[in-house]
Amino acid sequence: MGSSHSRIVLQAPVIAHSARPGQFVSIFIDKPETSVSPHPNTMQFWHARSSPELHPCLLPRPFSIHRVLGDKVELAFKITGRGTRKLAGLRPPASLDIIGPLGKPFSPDPHRGVSVLVGGGAGLFPLFLLAEALRKSAKEVYVFGGAEWRLPHDCSDSSVTLSFLESDVTVAIDQFEELGCKSRVASERGAKGAYHGRVTDLLKLFLESGAGRSPAEIEVFACGPWEMLKTVARISRRWGIPCQTLLEQRMACGLGACMGCVVPTRATAYKRYKRVCREGAVFDAQEIDWDGT
Amino acid sequence: MEPDISTRLGKLELHNPIVIASGVFGFGTEFPEISDFDFDGVGAITLKSITLKPSPGNPPPRIAETASGIVNSIGLQNPGVEELLQRILPSLPELPCPIIANLSGSTVEEYRELARLVSSSARISAIEVNISCPNVKKGGVAFGSDPEASREITSAVRSETDLPVLVKLTPNVTDVKPITLSVIEAGADAISLINTLRALVIDPELRKPLLGGKYGGLSGPAIKPVALYHLRQAYLVAREYGIPVLGMGGIGSFLDAVEFFLAGASAVAVGSALFWDHLLCKRIKEGLVHWMKEHGIHSLPQLTGALQEDS
Numbered sequence: 001m002g003s004s005h006s007r008i009v010l011q012a013p014v015i016a017h018s019a020r021p022g023q024f025v026s027i028f029i030d031k032p033e034t035s036v037s038p039h040p041n042t043m044q045f046w047h048a049r050s051s052p053e054l055h056p057c058l059l060p061r062p063f064s065i066h067r068v069l070g071d072k073v074e075l076a077f078k079i080t081g082r083g084t085r086k087l088a089g090l091r092p093p094a095s096l097d098i099i100g101p102l103g104k105p106f107s108p109d110p111h112r113g114v115s116v117l118v119g120g121g122a123g124l125f126p127l128f129l130l131a132e133a134l135r136k137s138a139k140e141v142y143v144f145g146g147a148e149w150r151l152p153h154d155c156s157d158s159s160v161t162l163s164f165l166e167s168d169v170t171v172a173i174d175q176f177e178e179l180g181c182k183s184r185v186a187s188e189r190g191a192k193g194a195y196h197g198r199v200t201d202l203l204k205l206f207l208e209s210g211a212g213r214s215p216a217e218i219e220v221f222a223c224g225p226w227e228m229l230k231t232v233a234r235i236s237r238r239w240g241i242p243c244q245t246l247l248e249q250r251m252a253c254g255l256g257a258c259m260g261c262v263v264p265t266r267a268t269a270y271k272r273y274k275r276v277c278r279e280g281a282v283f284d285a286q287e288i289d290w291d292g293t
Numbered sequence: 294m295e296p297d298i299s300t301r302l303g304k305l306e307l308h309n310p311i312v313i314a315s316g317v318f319g320f321g322t323e324f325p326e327i328s329d330f331d332f333d334g335v336g337a338i339t340l341k342s343i344t345l346k347p348s349p350g351n352p353p354p355r356i357a358e359t360a361s362g363i364v365n366s367i368g369l370q371n372p373g374v375e376e377l378l379q380r381i382l383p384s385l386p387e388l389p390c391p392i393i394a395n396l397s398g399s400t401v402e403e404y405r406e407l408a409r410l411v412s413s414s415a416r417i418s419a420i421e422v423n424i425s426c427p428n429v430k431k432g433g434v435a436f437g438s439d440p441e442a443s444r445e446i447t448s449a450v451r452s453e454t455d456l457p458v459l460v461k462l463t464p465n466v467t468d469v470k471p472i473t474l475s476v477i478e479a480g481a482d483a484i485s486l487i488n489t490l491r492a493l494v495i496d497p498e499l500r501k502p503l504l505g506g507k508y509g510g511l512s513g514p515a516i517k518p519v520a521l522y523h524l525r526q527a528y529l530v531a532r533e534y535g536i537p538v539l540g541m542g543g544i545g546s547f548l549d550a551v552e553f554f555l556a557g558a559s560a561v562a563v564g565s566a567l568f569w570d571h572l573l574c575k576r577i578k579e580g581l582v583h584w585m586k587e588h589g590i591h592s593l594p595q596l597t598g599a600l601q602e603d604s
Contacts, residue, residue: 032545032570055360058513058569099327250356252363253568255327257319259341259370260356270347273370278323293352293505 025100064126120224146199264292303482334574351506362513366506517543528557547580
């Protein structure tokens with residue numbers, strides 16, 4: 001899926017049948033062998049032979065659920081480090097220990113008929129499961145994806161077309177279209193075929209144009225970089241439109257026990273920090289202290 | 294015959310010597326919700342550290358994985374002792390093992406008050422005193438690096454409770470022996486060590502510390518040799534007074550546990566490894582029993598401190 005993103009499909013019936021949009025799974029990428037055997041060893045980790053990495057991934061990695069197909073769970077993610085690189089390099093038949101579904105899912109308002117989904121880069125992927133559910137409840141769904149293209153050399157030539165955008169984002173947009181969502185892609189560097197600007201501009205334009213909808217009918221769901229979400233939150237607040245954001249944070253236990261994966265909220269004093277793995281990953285946008293980091 | 298893996302830390306009797314360390318298990322509710330978590334192999338659990346007043350903890354990020362370890366800068370986020378006693382403990386389901394409370398304070402008086410309050414709960418079987426906290430009155434130097442401050446805190450806690458008192462030492466000292474001696478003289482029933490190693494994680498692109506709390510504590514497999522070193526030093530003092538030691542730091546397998554017993558531990562605790570192996574306690578218990586049988590060891594006291602040092 002291009003060199004910067006990857007997809008993986010996992011046979012996981014229990015998770016597939018209980019997963020709700022916005023939830024995630026926790027994946028143990030390297031497996032410790034701590035067995036009682038004739039040749040016991042303190043700790044042996046499996047890791048890909050082709051990898052020059054010496055160090056196994058210890059902590060499980062969280063991944064939002066992109067899609068569910070029958071008994072299978074599909075994840076789509078950006079390759080950002082050791083863990084994602086190893087995961088991207090896996091080929092069947094491989095088996096992984098995973099826990100899920102985890103976290104609080106999106107909760108669409110049944111009384112609002114228009115959903116606007118805003119995804120920045122890989123933030124678009126978890127919105128797909130939501131889009132499916134929204135379309136099933138016959139909602140009108142608009143999807144705005146923000147992407148930048150990655151060429152080996154820096155280039156500001158606006159003749160670069162959509163096909164050079166992080167191809168995974170355009171593939172994802174196609175998937176949304178197949179569901180009957182209306183979509184647009186934004187590119188700050190002005191790739192042809194994309195709106196020249198930020199994905200948050202698309203949200204603003206949509207709300208300003210009215211599109212025949214009153215704010216009372218609309219709700220916003222967003223996932224992407226922190227600064228993008230902060231802007232989405234601000235726009236939604238100005239329009240009085242409810243907005244749910246799917247956040248991420250470095251995790252250790254992934255279960256809520258260690259208090260590692262927190263984000264700052266506007267609650268006071270000791271209630272300030274909330275766990276992405278428990279109180280989130282979906283948060284009401286107005287609950288978050290966007291200036292808190 | 295099945296080896297006897299029971300042990301004691303002062304008056305605290307444990308059916309098996311594997312304790313869950315403070316900080317990784319919250320207040321006991323999250324892990325059991327996961328489908329395959331099993332209390333088999335868990336000798337006791339230590340609760341997340343509690344402070345007198347609720348504490349928000351450090352800004353995120355709070356976690357960074359390193360080579361063979363984790364650096365955390367949680368910052369002791371917890372709802373405070375009142376919430377623990379009024380709401381959390383009363384609604385905690387019955388657990389098949391004793392519960393150890395872990396206390397953190399910024400002044401001696403806070404430790405005293407915490408010990409008094411926590412001792413009133415029937416759910417708590419022992420108190421572990423976290424003296425790695427910065428001494429606010431002495432410019433933020435950890436209590437646990439100063440034998441006198443460690444003595445004061447231990448005395449204060451001792452005077453407020455009849456529960457077994459474990460004092461948890463910090464490895465961020467040149468020599469744990471004077472601290473060990475001070476806390477034993479002040480009435481500790483057991484020593485536990487090590488806490489995390491002081492660490493710094495840097496984001497080279499931002500040119501800033503990666504963690505919100507700036508500095509953090511290193512745990513995990515990387516620290517095992519350091520833990521064993523400090524454990525050994527503490528044991529050489531503690532054994533002169535018949536005081537047991539709870540050893541921890543990077544344990545991830547039963548053989549690691551055996552090494553800790555040999556160095557002087559009467560019980561062991563696991564922390565970080567629980568994050569990547571939820572059934573670790575069960576595996577260690579089974580592995581330990583198997584190993585003891587193979588080596589003709591009938592009970593743990595035969596192993597504790599049996600490290601052969603010629604000098």
